[in-house]
Amino acid sequence: MAGNYSAFRLLREGLRGHSGWQPAWRDSEPKDSYQVVIIGGGGHGLATAYYLARNHGIRRVAVLEKGWIGGGNTGRNTTAIRSNYFYPESVALYDFALRLYEGLSRELNYNVMFSQRGIVVVAHSEAEMEMAARVVNAMQINNTDAELLTREQVLEKVPLLNQGKDARFEIYGGIWQGRAGTARHDAVAWGYARAASALGVDIVQNCEVTGFLVENGRCVGVETSRGTIRAEVTGMAVAGHSGVLASMAGFRLPIRSFALQAMVSEPVKPCLDTVLLYMGTGTYLSQSDKGELVIGGGLDRVLSYGQRGNPPMQEQVISGLLEMVPAFGQLKLLRQWAGIVDVVPDSSPIIGPSPLPGLFMNGGWGTGGFKAIPAGGWLFAHLLATGEHHEISRPFDLERFRTGRLIDEAAGSAIPH
Amino acid sequence: MQCFTCPFCGPRDETEFFYGGEAGKERPEPSAEVTAERWAEWLYGETNSKGPSREIWLHLTCGEFFLMERHTVTHEVFATRATRGEEA
Ligand SMILES: Cc1cc2nc3c(=O)[nH]c(=O)nc-3n(C[C@H](O)[C@H](O)[C@H](O)COP(=O)(O)OP(=O)(O)OC[C@H]3O[C@@H](n4cnc5c(N)ncnc54)[C@H](O)[C@@H]3O)c2cc1C
Numbered sequence: 109m110a111g112n113y114s115a116f117r118l119l120r121e122g123l124r125g126h127s128g129w130q131p132a133w134r135d136s137e138p139k140d141s142y143q144v145v146i147i148g149g150g151g152h153g154l155a156t157a158y159y160l161a162r163n164h165g166i167r168r169v170a171v172l173e174k175g176w177i178g179g180g181n182t183g184r185n186t187t188a189i190r191s192n193y194f195y196p197e198s199v200a201l202y203d204f205a206l207r208l209y210e211g212l213s214r215e216l217n218y219n220v221m222f223s224q225r226g227i228v229v230v231a232h233s234e235a236e237m238e239m240a241a242r243v244v245n246a247m248q249i250n251n252t253d254a255e256l257l258t259r260e261q262v263l264e265k266v267p268l269l270n271q272g273k274d275a276r277f278e279i280y281g282g283i284w285q286g287r288a289g290t291a292r293h294d295a296v297a298w299g300y301a302r303a304a305s306a307l308g309v310d311i312v313q314n315c316e317v318t319g320f321l322v323e324n325g326r327c328v329g330v331e332t333s334r335g336t337i338r339a340e341v342t343g344m345a346v347a348g349h350s351g352v353l354a355s356m357a358g359f360r361l362p363i364r365s366f367a368l369q370a371m372v373s374e375p376v377k378p379c380l381d382t383v384l385l386y387m388g389t390g391t392y393l394s395q396s397d398k399g400e401l402v403i404g405g406g407l408d409r410v411l412s413y414g415q416r417g418n419p420p421m422q423e424q425v426i427s428g429l430l431e432m433v434p435a436f437g438q439l440k441l442l443r444q445w446a447g448i449v450d451v452v453p454d455s456s457p458i459i460g461p462s463p464l465p466g467l468f469m470n471g472g473w474g475t476g477g478f479k480a481i482p483a484g485g486w487l488f489a490h491l492l493a494t495g496e497h498h499e500i501s502r503p504f505d506l507e508r509f510r511t512g513r514l515i516d517e518a519a520g521s522a523i524p525h
Numbered sequence: 526m527q528c529f530t531c532p533f534c535g536p537r538d539e540t541e542f543f544y545g546g547e548a549g550k551e552r553p554e555p556s557a558e559v560t561a562e563r564w565a566e567w568l569y570g571e572t573n574s575k576g577p578s579r580e581i582w583l584h585l586t587c588g589e590f591f592l593m594e595r596h597t598v599t600h601e602v603f604a605t606r607a608t609r610g611e612e613a
Pocket residue numbers: 147148149150151152153172173174175176177178179180181182183184185186187188189315316317318345346347348349353368369370404445446447448449470471473474475476477478479480525
């Protein structure tokens with residue numbers, strides 16, 4: 109329906125007063141039954157639907173979204189994409205995602221504005237440099253790009269950094285991943301939605317799942333605010349609401365929900381052409397194409413489903429920012445917001461069958477699942493289509509909490525987002 | 526800033542408190558008979574409720590644990606009380 113996007117098409121529409129553009133995807137009414145129902149129209153749910161159709165030829169698929177697509181964390185995140193993790197399992201996962209991102213605009217015929225501007229992680233002491241070297245070594249062994257930076261190299265990349273004698277966090281050196289970057293978050297959701305819709309997937313908005321249909325101990329569909337929908341296989345990708353869905357299905361998960369905040373400054377001239385993170389402050393930022401500084405940090409302290417965020421963490425993030433680049437103290441903040449993220453004790457995602465047969469889950473991405481969307485979708489589609497793990501997703505099964513084989517990235521790479 | 530009332534010290538800023546976990550979890554015993562499933566459920570299983578929630582908190586300043594009942598969406602606090610001598 110929407111046709112192919114191209115420079116030629118843009119020119120033609122420009123000459124015709126842009127009157128020929130069609131909606132990018134179909135806003136569907138729910139049908140009575142599907143082969144696969146996916147709960148949650150964030151990046152992971154939409155990508156899963158796309159890869160079900162593209163990789164497995166399964167087109168009787170619905171994505172059920174309680175609000176609007178991309179209205180959850182996918183549309184609220186700070187869009188840092190990187191694969192600088194510590195464990196081989198994690199690098200395999202996140203680097204697969206990064207490789208898919210590298211070809212995504214072409215794959216979806218939709219400009220997701222993936223900009224590989226690199227990430228600098230700044231270390232402040234000799235001890236931190238040793239940790240940095242450890243991560244860099246691990247990344248190189250795991251076959252992704254990583255370099256150790258000296259103080260001079262850090263300052264060459266980000267000259268604005270605080271070099272004053274009274275700086276609380278001295279610049280000692282850092283980690284560089286050049287293939288990292290940012291992308292346009294809404295475009296990732298819309299691009300997958302458009303491509304999935306073109307392959308026959310139904311995208312159903314304002315459709316909240318309120319319960320599971322269980323027959324003979326097996327999930328055979330869902331109850332929703334728009335009626336009962338049967339499914340041969342059901343998948344959930346609801347991020348911060350994983351626990352709510354699990355309660356409906358009668359099990360508990362190793363997931364806690366927290367608000368994670370972000371904020372943007374007023375737009376300014378280009379001054380930062382990379383993603384920047386300080387180990388010492390936990391504050392990180394990048395500059396959007398519009399010129400706004402996009403700023404984030406750690407989780408709020410208090411577990412919450414209130415999608416707004418509390419002042420103590422704002423204060424910490426902003427004081428971190430001012431320590432990193434004192435000149436930014438002149439900027440006004442334009443907006444602040446929060447998303448509800450699904451935090452797992454080992455800071456790694458959960459992909460796999462749920463305790464309820466017929467129901468599968470993709471979640472636990474916590475503060476860092478935007479970068480993983482293409483891989484999460486690809487692997488979850490594989491699981492829903494075949495009933496079996498892809499080799500990359502197997503280590504992330506819920507089973508690891510029983511066997512004790514955790515993938516502890518909180519301790520391993522010690523970097524949020 | 527949220528304000529929580531420590532049963533021992535009175536109302537204080539949220540930054541003085543540390544989340545201890547969901548109330549009502551009972552450690553399975555005796556350990557020799559505890560299966561991996563039950564242990565994992567005790568260690569990691571979370572109800573993570575959206576709405577009213579019963580939680581154990583630590584007031585870092587005085588070092589006492591206590592029970593807090595609150596709403597995880599509105600952030601309204603219904604009650605805080607000492608756990609001593611009571612079931613959590
Ligand atoms: C402030 C902030 C900054 C972040 N920064 C980064 C970053 O820089 N880099 C990075 O990689 N990640 C980042 N993240 C994390 C990232 O945003 C998430 O991990 C990722 O977007 C999760 O995608 P998702 O599709 O699983 O979830 P979501 O996009 O949240 O989608 C889940 C959807 O499920 C829907 N839903 C919930 N319950 C139901 C129901 N009962 N029925 C129907 N639908 C339901 C929701 O409405 C929602 O749209 C950040 C997150 C936040 C909040």
